[in-house]
Amino acid sequence: MKKVLKLVLIVLMFAAGVFSFDTITAKAAVNDFQVKAILPSNNNPQSSYFDLKVKPNAEQTLRIRITNNSSKRQLFNVKPNNATTNSNGVIDYSLQAKKDASATTSFSDMLGDQTGKQVSVAGKSSATVSFKLRTPKQSFDGTVLGGFIIYSASAAEQAQKSKQSSNLAHYVIAARLVESTKQITPDLVYHGTKYVGTNGLPRIQVNLQNTQPTIIGDVHFKATVTGEGNKKVAKVDQKMLNFAPNSSFGYQLPTLNNQKLKSGQYRLNMTVKGDNGSWKFDKLFTVTDKDGKAAKIAKPGINWKQIIMWIIEGLAVLIVLGYIINKFRKWMKKD
Structure with missing residues (x-):
């Protein structure tokens, strides 16, 4: 019985290994780094992101520190985006949204032609990326919302080759800008x-x-x-x-x-x-x-992985049942 159970265990472990291999390789594609907003003096002291009280026609620099925790040099992309709402009803900083028709100004307007930057960071060290921000001459009411998305271009290239790009680490630092505390009625x-x-x-x-x-x-x-x-x-x-x-x-x-x-x-x-x-x-x-x-609604697909797993599990059950039946027959013959 021990030999049979050992065989069944080997079969199940093999099946589990085959169907979880893609998860193991995906973890290896996630790059190791940290980001931090270097907060200016006009930042809300309660916030860890850029939460700025600004004035009309003012210029300031926004700085982000990137720490490469890996032992290898990495190239990082830093991209500013306007905040928008995605199809799940969640504020999203990664969709490269254009300024909405209802907006008088936007985060991208204040950054001008700075659509993104790259920085090379040696292993086990840090580097700082800077963006110049200028507020419009005309004062604005309410909140302007945007953010920076940061990821490793080196890891992205490596992941693309191994077809694991969906498992890349992306970090977002939000940026909220206000000029006054005037309450705005939503619509x-x-x-x-x-x-x-x-x-x-x-x-x-x-x-x-x-x-x-x-x-x-x-x-x-x-x-x-x-x-x-x-x-x-x-x-x-x-x-x-x-x-x-x-x-x-x-x-x-x-x-x-x-x-x-x-x-x-x-x-x-x-x-x-x-x-x-x-x-x-x-x-x-x-x-x-x-x-x-x-x-273009797709027809329900066949989950071949699940079907094969069911077959393997079924075979394992049959092996155990066969062994038990065989033992029972031998016991009956002895009697």
Whole structure:
């Protein structure tokens, strides 16, 4: 029995090793470094990121220290971006968003033509990257939100060769700029609903815009979509969302059980409650055959890894059962 159990254990360990190998190699691609904002005198002392009280037509330097913890020299990319809201309803600093149509100024405007910098850092040492920031002559109300995304270009090149680029370490340092403490009343505008496909899955995209220079925080988002015969096709109840100031975004609702939508008319009933405002929407929208084709919803794929694992596990069970049955027969013959 011990030999049989040993054989079964070897089979299962082999299977586990085969199907977890990609995870092991992915970890090796994550680069080892740290970043820190060197905070200026006009920074909020309670914040570890750039949280600046600025004046009109003023210039200052923003500095970031990068520490390379590895033993090898690395080349790092530092890219400034405007903050926006992504399809999950989260403030995102990595999407290279253009200035929203509702904004009078933006973080990228204040940095001018500084779209990014590279710095080479020796192993076990640090280096500083600087960006010149100039505020507009015209004063602005509310909050301007942006940030810097930092990653190792050396690790990115290495990961691309090994096809593990999705496991790279990226760090973000946010930048929040205000000139006054004037309270801004937010305004969330509805810009229609569209049936789309994301990674081959059906999604109902609700296009929204925060038109004011203020964060809508602590958002509780509730939405229900019904179709013909008042049949529910999507339901979302999400909390702790945050919408960036002056941002346009398509919040995506998954359909129930990832079912495709048929062509026809649908009703969206939606409530959005934030820490500084609430909004209700009751809207009709139409899904056409053309929309369905454009969405490019993928057919459910076959998970071959899972199937092979089931086969291996099934074989292991059969080996054990066969051994037990064989032992039982021998015992019966003795009697």
